[in-house]
Amino acid sequence: MSSRRSFLKKSILSTPLLLPGMIGTACVNSGGKDNGEKFKPLILSTWEHGMAANDKAWEVLSETGDLVGAVEQGVKVTELDLENLSVGLQGLPDREGIATLDASIMKGDGSCGSVGFVRQIKHPISLARKVMEETPHVMLVGEGARRFAIEQGFPLEEEKLSPKSEELFQEWKKTSEYKPIINIENHDTIGMIALGADGKLAGSCTTSGLAYKMHGRVGDSPIIGAGLFVDDEVGAATATGLGESIIRICGSFLIVELMRQGRTPQEACEEAVRRLISKNKNIDDIQAGFLAINKEGAYGAYSVRQGFNYARHHADGKDLIDSKFKL
Template sequence: MANRRSFIKKSLLGTAILAPTISQLSCDAKQSSNVKEGFKPLVLSTWAHGMPANDKAWEVLESTGNVLDAVEQGVKVTELDLSNLSVGLQGLPDREGIATLDASIMLGDGSCGSVGFVRQVKHPISLARKVMENTPHVMLAGEGARQFAISEGFELEDEVLSPRADELFQEWKKTSMYKPIINIENHDTIGMIALGADGKMAGSCTTSGLAYKMHGRIGDSPIIGAGLFVDDEVGAATATGLGESIIRICGSFLIVELMRQGRSPQEACQEAVRRLISKNKNIDDIQAGFIAFNKEGEFGAYAVRAGFNYARHHKGSQELIDATYKL
């Protein structure tokens, strides 16, 4: 009996350590949307460019019910958006003047694929899907990813910057000063997660990465568990913002695991942001945001600071929502 009492005491202490304090919950409750109503089907994606991406994803989901096709086709819209400087080959380049892309895709059964530091591929999200479906691997990077694209029949694009990206790159070269600036298009990944009427889930994430990054840099977007994580038993999450800060806490995996432990999507996103702030220096220069849903279709979103928004689409409603934030 004494051993049992000791075990219960230790268990309660462990729970207290893991749980946020009352003061933390009270503070965050002021900003929490605490969404309780669930929706199936449901599509969420990051930033305003998620609105047209969601339109396409919803069209696919309604016509076929296939969540994997929906998240791939949805973000392909953004990969082709010439006005977008943070996704696709038209995005801002690295400090060598080369556009390099990262992407990942995942199903709720654990199947996943990704590419990092890939050049000349118009749709890296489709290449990530090929890695998932046609190789024994999860991630291919650099020249290996490019050669795989060729072997899979992808047409390589000319390695020329888009006019706007080139204009901004030439301006940047006058000082070559590297300093991320929050809430501008230098790290505005599109991450998309979808829940089908049958409960199946999928997610996608694609980006041209941080503007003027070191050549060879890979962000969180192609890293399963950092930029994207999906589990049919629990829910899904995806991230946007300064990739290094998200990688340090395995942000998307963390959120899904917190939901597995009983947190709501909103609470899980809030805890991930708290963890991110505590694990990163120079937080004044960092913006990051998360979106998530659970298997009931309840959803949430949270960011380090103001300025992050996300697109939500479910039957009868389509909306761009300003996420709540910590700082």
């Protein structure tokens, strides 16, 4: 995790300029507990792998102005990253040795879609978008999600673990002990939230879930209001960490509602962490973090423990920032 605790100094974006009329200006806000910065457009993603995801999302937003396309295409980069063991089919499997994936996507007008416990689909985030746009439902899971993917023309991937996941799975089978451990690459998700220059919001979230979980387990990432929530009237939030702890407090919805009541994004994230700590036993074994943006372009982040960081992209630069934390 040492790389996740590093801070990268701001660098100028190398992606194309925004389309005419889309360039936003950073401004200072001296109120509240936020850091005083506001940006439009703004893209935030969880963890260091969010840097590459944000690069792609910013490119898509700059070239097309499509906010939903940006948050979809951005996290697809992570879904394909063979070095990442917490997202995509290369992620660590469940205790049966099978990689099962969860994902969700949401627009600020309330449109949303998600998939859970889905197998053999390279890009569950794109399947979640299909659920949002092509069905009357919000969530499809398991075999139903897989059949829908086939109907929509998604190719089925061979059900075979990546070399690294296979190696680690075989090592785990020597003891077959299931114990979530904080700050390791078995519950790291990628959540992305984005604010356009026009004030519209969108978000995405995708994961392979906890390593060596029970077959059939679904975490917070595909649950609207837990791993992701977006509302154009207020803002957006996403979560990462032990999914069960986040589900218990409807973490992302809680943050958006706190912002609706007047909390800054930073204050809302901090309250969500306090609530999570109060509602979960064995907190020594739990890490969770939250990201939030409000409709003005202010943002915040907070986690249970040290080690959570997030990627930030805006018109003036991009950086990786270490989140503040409670314990």
